[in-house]
Amino acid sequence: MKVCHLTSVHPPEDIRIFVKECVSLYKGGHDVSLIVRNSETYEKDGVKIIGVTANASNRFIRMVKGPMAVYKKALEVDADVYHFHDPELIPVGLLLKRKGKKVVYDVHEDVPEQVLSKQWIPGPLRKFVSNVVKQVERFASKRYDAVVTATPTINDRFKTYTPNSVIVHNFPIMSELMGNTENELNASLENGQNSKEPYVIYVGGLTKIRGVLEMVDAISELNAVHNPRTKLYLAGAFAPAELQREVEKKQGWNDTEYLGFLNRSQVKKYLSQAKLGLVLLHPEPRYMVSYPIKMFEYMAAGIPVVAANFPLWKSIVEGAQCGLTADPMNPKEIAEAMKWILTHPEEAIEMGKNGQKAIVEKYNWEKESETLLQLYDRLAN
Template sequence: MNICHLTSVHPAEDIRIFVKECRYLQQSGFDTSLIVSNSETYVKDGVKIVGVEVNATNRYMRILKGPMRVYKKALEIDADAYHFHDPELLPVGLLLKRKGKKVIYDVHEDVPEQVLSKEWIPAFLRHSISTLVKRIERFASSRFDAVVTATPTINDRFKTYNKNSVIIHNFPITNELITEDLPSSQDQKKTAIYIGGITKLRGIVEMVDALEVVNQTAPVTLTLAGKFSPESLEEQVKKQNGWKYVHNAGWLNREQVKSYLGQAFVGLVLLHPEPRYTVSYPIKLFEYMSAGIPVIASNFPLWKEIVEESQCGLCVDPLNIEEIAKAILWFNENPEEAKRLGKNGREAILKKYSWENEAARLVELYKNL
């Protein structure tokens, strides 16, 4: 079976699309390609990455030009099945269906909920656009051969549009971030870590402020591994008093992420209580667990259930700086207990939250098609 994945938004070696889905499908015997906007064309791990030039000067031009460039290239590849990853490609999916192709929509996020907090969309238009997006998703998804969703909450909605909706969680690859032996408490530097996109809604302001409080008691640094969005946010955060305790590593490749995780004594995932976040499964939470370090997570009911069941960390109010600081200090002062909780998290990944289990369901979906 010749499978072609499509994205006009994500990078060529996106973790979910390329590293997990495309590579695993190729390893499972499917002839797999990936069309990506503004990428080189090359082969990696057997997957054919096909770049298309979009040359968009802004987000609006990308949405206008990108999908049709991707569609034209998709027709050239002439695959048996197409698997696309961006809501702006919904019209492309419908056009491919009219060509008699098998089409799968991969829903990473609850887009109607996302729209409500998008700063680049004028506030007075957000509710109308959110409603419109939901209607478009309902119309298009009912015509596709399958829908893949990243969380149970998203799947509950899409199941009402298309009975062939399957949850494929974005869990870590079992051995990707796990070292042979967990670092001992003496080996770990007094460094907390945050990996992922850096935004206000993901808690960067509170994390930096908490570091200022922590350092009144103990010398602890925070490593940031990701990009600021918008870029101007970095300059704002640098004005906070706690910034002097921050090491901004920037965007890291997977080997670098693994290295930095191995140096940390706790991982932070302190997203704000936005509706779309409270029902999400944050990949960074599972990556910390996979690396064998304990977590400090937002106290959303879904996240608390995961953390408490796995006994891998603490949950706090992500808007309460004192509570965040207190949790960081607790892990700093209890290194052996931190190590035990980190080990619990790693065992939970091996038993329950591994990508390999999810990938098996993805392969089964294709075989059923």
């Protein structure tokens, strides 16, 4: 089929949208395009990336101009199936349905829950906006041909709206972060445990709600009781940008290396040498039932995990025996978990191997892509 993915928010080579879904659909035999706001137009890995211009001076203008530009270009593409990835494109999906097209809504996040913690929405309005979003999603999803959800919790909600809702987890691509042979894997694990400058790493958005303040405090707590001194490597972008200045005032910043944004090959390089990976999001309701891609990427890279002790995350980490969990709001407890892994190198290597085994057996994109392709087979028929 001729397939067109749409986004007015994400970058052109977004990991879930482009690297995983679009490329998998192309390899599955489909003609695939991806329309992206404010991007260049080019082709990569068989996928035609089509940029549309929609500049805006503020968030609200962007939420109008972006979808309008994407819709206009979508009509020009004249695809059989349109697969969109942003809540602000819900009206675009409905307009495309009126044109007789097949439409798929890809739900990455639990948006009504997400709204409750959006700082740019005035506090008294958040619950109202959350309910409006939920009703809009209910109305629209009944009219689409399918809904793709990233987690079981999100899927449970959409199943009450439409039977055509399927889970496609955002798990890592096995071949991207794992060694190709057992010898390469063992060498990577040994290198990480014996690296001259020991470091722990976090890769992702650097925000308060994702635990950047607690991680920097935790590295300070760790180095107060553990030798050799261990560095914290932070990879990602601070949001808002002013947060970096607040973090730099902390004592733990002296033991922190800020790497900025890393491309995928750089992520692989830094993970291969790390002692462990951190994923310590705050206990927001939407995070507590999420499947954090970074945790699974650490597992794929073969490094132990120190994760927030949410019941779901704890069941994954303990079930795979691939790391430890801690209270994400307690830097001392985080430091204790890191110290245990750092002072038990043989167990750490086993945790790394266990994590990779769990990725191979269960938590990988290769299995999830089969679900996506099966959905498209049904749409074709």
